[in-house]
Amino acid sequence: MIPEIGEFALIIALFLSAVLALVPMYGAATVNELWMSYAKPLAKGQFLFMLISFICLGYAFSQDDFSVIYVAQHSNSQMPIQFKLSAIWGGHEGSLLLWAFILSGWTLAVSLFSRSLPLDMLARVLSVMGIIATGFISFLLVTSSPFLRYLPSFPEDGADLNPLLQDFGLIVHPPMLYMGYVGFSVAFSFAIAALLSGRLDTAWARWSRSWTNIAWAFLGLGITLGSWWAYYELGWGGWWFWDPVENASLMPWLVGTALVHSLAATEKRGVFKSWTLLLAIFAFSLSLLGTFLVRSGVLTSVHAFASDPERGFFILMLLAITMGGSLTLYAFKAPNVKSESNFSWLSREVLLLVNNVFLTVMAVTVLLGTLYPLLIDALGAGKISVGPPYFNAVFVPIMGTMAVAMGISVAVRWRETSTKVVIDKLWLPAAISILCGLIFPFFYGSGFDFRVFIGISVSLWVISTVITEFIGKFRNAQSFSIKLKQLPFSYYGMMLAHIGVAVTAIGITLVSTYSEERDIRMAKGDSVELAGYQFIFQGTHVVKGPNYVADQATIEVLESGTFVVTLHPEKRRYNVKRNMMTEADIDAGLFRDLYVALGEPLNNGEAWAVRVHYKPYVRWLWLGGILMALGGLLTVADKRYRQSKAEPEDAYV
């Protein structure tokens, strides 16, 4: 009964979103206030029924209702409850439901927190979101309903969830990622609404800015969590694979990063309007493209858990309508007048443009690398694959150059800055970061290393320029604490995010240069030395988990004779699917991780193949990701946005 209610709620949500797509839009076109004012209640209704539908699926999972096909395929009665619930998004149908549910959540949020928006703008924005929801909910109902039943007879127990997914990572990673993906639909809807109404003023940029920053922050967090999850769960210490699905999340993030910056220029200076609109359209389109790539089976990937040409066709249609429609609208309505404001070559405008060009080039690079096998194949020129070497070769130099521009950008002002002022500000940070970059590899490693020099120098450059600029703000300030409070939140957010980029870059540089690992055969009492640590194998014993049995090893780690930690890596066999899983154990630290994974038992379990890693600064990768996301969220707390909500709409134009 409950699953049927879920399906029924989904159908009602589809009707509500279809009405939301049409009525307020028509009302806005004909200036009919009554019709426009339907937008808010419809958004609320749609959210309510999506929530009911979502809860129904969660209930089916928690009650082990294996008559529901989706539950039977992705759950098992032995699974712990938190994994049963997160198995909701462990497969294709459920993760689409999560997608649509989050979309209705964003729609609700826009309807609640946009009191300052003029009614016609709000009506159009919510209508565009209604169109997207209509597309996705019908996709769910037509091709991928999670509520279908096995009738008349159904399996006694479920087929279990892939053990790789039975992890804390599954609980948090997909929802965060989807919050980001779907969040870009808000910026997209604002862009479409602005194009439709022809009101491409700076107010539009200010409205969409905070929404974009929130979505961008969530997407960044989602990617960070995914990387961290892969690192500890896959059992061999890798943190990024250039897998098509990872690329699918990286592309919208890159374009979103460009959008965040471009929106700032549009809001503050009224420049780059057409470009900003285009980025808003592309950020969301790339999210959709990511969905298409993952779900359609056109690319093979570790993540591609449901590939089906019929579904692929449906998403391609959604993509064609959204992208084709919005780009046509853009072609006809985007402003092509030259911006009225002028700026010199050394100005914040130009540097933001440089940042945008770099980020876009990176996104295109990733897109090409991801689609290249498909393009070649479609041209009939055979089947080929692009490995990580391509991405590293192209990505790293662009990233490095952009970091140099990042440092300069914080030191220049809007409109114009004299070269002398910039050089006066920047020579010291430049000298310090190059010097530290030169010394670091001697001090930390065994000798000079060009990659480390570049990596450390540009990272320190980004950090030191931000700090120099921050200190410079206090030069003429009368009181330190007053000035501290005067600086807007968005300024602190920018600082935090830029430092985050540098922290991630330091992590990437050091972990890919100074990692050490050993694969060895270990019997009880054996020990191995790695990077100054001594790992002593003390044998294994059998432990029983809720739905698996594992061999658990005990490995004691000493550093120059002093005890550091005891690690317990496991080799698990899951009862239902009978797959083996390597569960690594990690001693995490700010400056190094010690990572131990069990390989195969040798000589009938007398000894084990053991892999030991030493991973310096690996945490910095994710720490930087978190700082970037926090920075993005902090900008939203800015006074300007809070005030603008309470004040009449025109106050800030």
Add this chain to the structure above:
Amino acid sequence: MSRLLLFIPLLLFFVLAAFLWKGLSIDPRELPSALLDKPFPEFSLSPLREPEQIVTTKDFIGQPVLVNVWATWCPSCRQEHEQLLAISQSGEIPIIGLNYKDERELALNWLQQLGNPYQFNIYDVDGMLGLDLGVYGAPETYLLDAQGIIRYRHVGVLTAQAWQDLKVIIKGWDSVKN
């Protein structure tokens, strides 16, 4: 004029959509028809363990074999490794490894750590044999009959289910022989 420039994104999208449309009708898990039921491409490469020696198709023609494309940079290869070990232990069919765009030392470490299901490995460092074979990405598995003709291609992780499918084909050959 500049109004026309605004149509460029739309045009680019049309090109992309056309490719995606085409991509839908191509199943990456399928062998290009050009190679199915054709002989395994000729090659002359060194085995993984002995850099100074040479292996060619002659080294495995004469019996049905599985050719498994793998690399240490490929996380899914790790997933299917258990299955490969199980197949090699069952003795039903020998497995030849095609180590694809990889580093020799890493690959040898991998085999030492995870166990070695392969009779031997072809070391295809620049991916040329992979190109001739139409490898889409690692992992992939090819079933060759005793004459060295490619009879089946599986793209992606070789699951227990995929192995059952392969076994059906191999059993079919045995029954014809008897």
